[in-house]
Amino acid sequence: xxxxxxxxxxxxxxxxxxxxxxxxxxxxxxxxxxxxxxxxxxxxxxxxxxxxxxxxxxxxxxxxxxxxxxxxxxxxxxxxxxxxxxxxxxxxxxxxxxxxxxxxxxxxxxxxxxxxxxxxxxxxxxxxxxxxxxxxxxxxxxxxxxxxxxxxxxxxxxxxxxxxxxxxxxxxxxxxxxxxxxxxxxxxxxxx
Numbered sequence: 001x002x003x004x005x006x007x008x009x010x011x012x013x014x015x016x017x018x019x020x021x022x023x024x025x026x027x028x029x030x031x032x033x034x035x036x037x038x039x040x041x042x043x044x045x046x047x048x049x050x051x052x053x054x055x056x057x058x059x060x061x062x063x064x065x066x067x068x069x070x071x072x073x074x075x076x077x078x079x080x081x082x083x084x085x086x087x088x089x090x091x092x093x094x095x096x097x098x099x100x101x102x103x104x105x106x107x108x109x110x111x112x113x114x115x116x117x118x119x120x121x122x123x124x125x126x127x128x129x130x131x132x133x134x135x136x137x138x139x140x141x142x143x144x145x146x147x148x149x150x151x152x153x154x155x156x157x158x159x160x161x162x163x164x165x166x167x168x169x170x171x172x173x174x175x176x177x178x179x180x181x182x183x184x185x186x187x188x189x190x191x192x
Contacts, residue, residue, distance in 0.1 A: 003027050011136030012155050017108045029100030036072050048172035053081050055188040062123050066112045068138045113141035
């Protein structure tokens with residue numbers, strides 16, 4: 001509950017992300033790797049995420065998760081969903097237990113924006129061709145740099161500043177924002 005409260009404050013832009021991350025990680029001191037695995041197994045996948053990624057991959061998109069969360073979740077998503085890239089914060093572990101610290105570099109708002117730009121260069125595409133989706137204040141710089149920044153079930157500040165805002169519980173709706181019809185989506189999904 002304490003970690004959730006700190007996260008909520010940061011996503012609403014009330015405290016800096018770096019400060020919130022430090023405070024959240026301190027609360028995790030002493031947790032074991034086994035406990036982290038149990039947490040990872042309980043992290044739900046956003047509705048429509050698998051279908052969104054399947055359709056976008058079929059259309060030739062390269063997909064990254066750039067998260068202010070932790071690598072133990074982001075890496076699982078990369079593996080299970082077939083993402084091309086995953087960036088997140090790495091918790092320091094010693095003797096099988098969390099130390100309460102995060103290893104640099106911290107994936108904060110600036111780092112997210114920089115990674116987005118680096119990936120665009122690496123993939124040899126312009127930033128105008130990049131679509132970014134986010135929900136918290138930590139995503140604003142990334143959403144601003146992308147050709148299309150989409151606020152997905154986002155905090156009010158993010159909804160105000162994003163190019164588009166989607167306040168529905170299913171990520172498949174992003175496909176409609178990209179111009180795909182239901183028939184296009186069904187066709188792409190049937191090809192798998």
